[in-house]
Amino acid sequence: MDSLVERFRSGDRRALARLITRAENRSPGFAETLDAIYGSTGRGFRIGVTGPPGAGKSTIVDGLAAAFRAAGDSVAVLAIDPTSPFTGGALLGDRIRMRCTEDDSNIFVRSMATRGSLGGLARATVDAADLLDAFGYKQIMIETVGVGQAEHDVMTASDVVLVILYPGGGDSVQAMKAGLMEIADIFVVNKSDHPAADRLVDDIEQMLELRARRDAWRPPVVQCVATERRGIAELVLRIENYKSAREAAGDLAARRRERREAQVRRAIEEELALLLFEKSGFQDYITRELDRRRPPYAIAAEVVNLIKNSLKHAI
Amino acid sequence: MTSEKIRVLVAKPGLDGHDRGAKVVASALRDRGMEVIYTGLHQTPESIVEAAIQEDVDAVGLSILSGAHMTLFPKIAELLRSRGAENVVLTGGGIIPKEDVESLRTLGFARLFGPGSTTDEIAEYIESEVGRRRAAANH
Numbered sequence: 001m002d003s004l005v006e007r008f009r010s011g012d013r014r015a016l017a018r019l020i021t022r023a024e025n026r027s028p029g030f031a032e033t034l035d036a037i038y039g040s041t042g043r044g045f046r047i048g049v050t051g052p053p054g055a056g057k058s059t060i061v062d063g064l065a066a067a068f069r070a071a072g073d074s075v076a077v078l079a080i081d082p083t084s085p086f087t088g089g090a091l092l093g094d095r096i097r098m099r100c101t102e103d104d105s106n107i108f109v110r111s112m113a114t115r116g117s118l119g120g121l122a123r124a125t126v127d128a129a130d131l132l133d134a135f136g137y138k139q140i141m142i143e144t145v146g147v148g149q150a151e152h153d154v155m156t157a158s159d160v161v162l163v164i165l166y167p168g169g170g171d172s173v174q175a176m177k178a179g180l181m182e183i184a185d186i187f188v189v190n191k192s193d194h195p196a197a198d199r200l201v202d203d204i205e206q207m208l209e210l211r212a213r214r215d216a217w218r219p220p221v222v223q224c225v226a227t228e229r230r231g232i233a234e235l236v237l238r239i240e241n242y243k244s245a246r247e248a249a250g251d252l253a254a255r256r257r258e259r260r261e262a263q264v265r266r267a268i269e270e271e272l273a274l275l276l277f278e279k280s281g282f283q284d285y286i287t288r289e290l291d292r293r294r295p296p297y298a299i300a301a302e303v304v305n306l307i308k309n310s311l312k313h314a315i
Numbered sequence: 316m317t318s319e320k321i322r323v324l325v326a327k328p329g330l331d332g333h334d335r336g337a338k339v340v341a342s343a344l345r346d347r348g349m350e351v352i353y354t355g356l357h358q359t360p361e362s363i364v365e366a367a368i369q370e371d372v373d374a375v376g377l378s379i380l381s382g383a384h385m386t387l388f389p390k391i392a393e394l395l396r397s398r399g400a401e402n403v404v405l406t407g408g409g410i411i412p413k414e415d416v417e418s419l420r421t422l423g424f425a426r427l428f429g430p431g432s433t434t435d436e437i438a439e440y441i442e443s444e445v446g447r448r449r450a451a452a453n454h
């Protein structure tokens with residue numbers, strides 16, 4: 001394990017890839033490794049990309065990657081796709097659209113399956129982003145599963161969220177119902193080669209008029225034709241604007257703090273679940289009580305009380 | 316709570332234009348519980364190997380119809396070795412003459428799958444070979 005971290009520190013991409021796998025698998029020692037590299041994180045900028053299926057998320061990511069590379073930045077991508085709940089398998093196809101990797105091996109693309117995690121990301125996505133960040137990647141893009149519903153995890157996982165919509169992919173009212181309006185820092189109306197694109201832009205602008213945001217930022221709407229890389233330069237500008245505006249307001253630090261809080265909470269939840277249901281006898285206890293026809297909430301209350309009592313002595 | 320999925324890269328090197336076979340294999344492996352990274356058409360050996368490294372796959376499955384297997388397959392095997400990824404299970408399918416199958420065997424392709432093979436055979440081969448190599452790596 002330690003030699004892997006050394007290889008990682010010396011810039012070995014294979015070691016980076018292997019450490020991501022260990023985080024995904026929750027392999028023994030993965031948490032210590034992440035803590036060991038924690039001090040080197042915080043230099044990369046994390047861009048979340050979400051929106052309904054087929055909106056052009058991967059194509060946009062490809063265009064952004066090329067633009068960032070041209071500007072001299074290193075680029076990494078995490079592309080999340082769903083795990084089948086029936087077989088546990090996954091088909092990860094986002095690389096197909098990322099043609100820019102073909103002649104530029106400095107772009108690091110990693111496909112991740114959700115492995116049962118809801119919320120649009122994999123359990124290890126923030127860990128993987130931390131590894132990429134500590135490895136030295138400056139621009140880190142995170143493409144969510146994209147089911148057309150608000151995938152809230154992407155908000156805490158990234159420094160900025162791009163919501164990609166397209167004409168014909170449901171109207172803006174649907175987007176609002178799905179909660180996408182709340183998580184967008186920047187809207188992209190992709191496939192603007194379609195005649196209905198202007199309508200969609202107007203709709204989004206109107207929605208934005210109506211709603212208050214908890215910070216002073218007003219999300220811009222950028223039109224793109226990702227397949228022709230049109231609008232990508234403007235999108236890059238908007239991302240930079242957002243970054244400097246949020247940095248000046250001190251919001252970026254607050255957002256990153258929220259990410260760490262969520263990470264700590266989740267780590268505690270994971271450990272406790274393991275402790276309660278796998279390493280202790282509670283699972284057997286629950287089964288036994290249910291067999292005796294004891295009702296579910298009574299069993300839960302009893303278990304929680306037992307834990308409370310033992311905590312009294314600890315804290 | 317640790318779980319080790321088998322990760323497989325399904326790639327199509329060379330210039331031939333359709334990938335139905337590769338897609339069928341990719342979905343079959345997914346249905347067997349594997350995480351399958353599919354890269355699309357016209358991949359160079361270099362980009363296939365870089366993808367295999369970045370995705371940290373246990374196996375690479377190549378599909379080819381163009382007849383260029385005797386140049387592309389050995390090149391990919393060699394690049395994987397040079398990157399220190401010789402532990403990756405390398406296999407492939409397509410229309411490959413018997414004598415070529417023999418020479419590819421010595422070059423890192425222990426088994427290849429011709430047109431008559433079933434997706435189950437391919438999946439079982441990958442499962443057993445990855446299992447064997449993981450067990451060996453842990454000792």
Ligand SMILES: Nc1nc2c(ncn2[C@@H]2O[C@H](COP(=O)(O)OP(=O)(O)O)[C@@H](O)[C@H]2O)c(=O)[nH]1
Pocket residue numbers: 051052053054055056057058059060097146190191192193224225226227228
């Ligand atoms: N007409 C048009 N098609 C696009 C555009 N951007 C992406 N597409 C196509 O839309 C499809 C879905 O794109 P993809 O990037 O995979 O979407 P994702 O599912 O959101 O990641 C692909 O066939 C793309 O070629 C665009 O600006 N205009």
Ligand SMILES: [Mg+2]
Pocket residue numbers: 057058094143
């Ligand atoms: Mg995609």
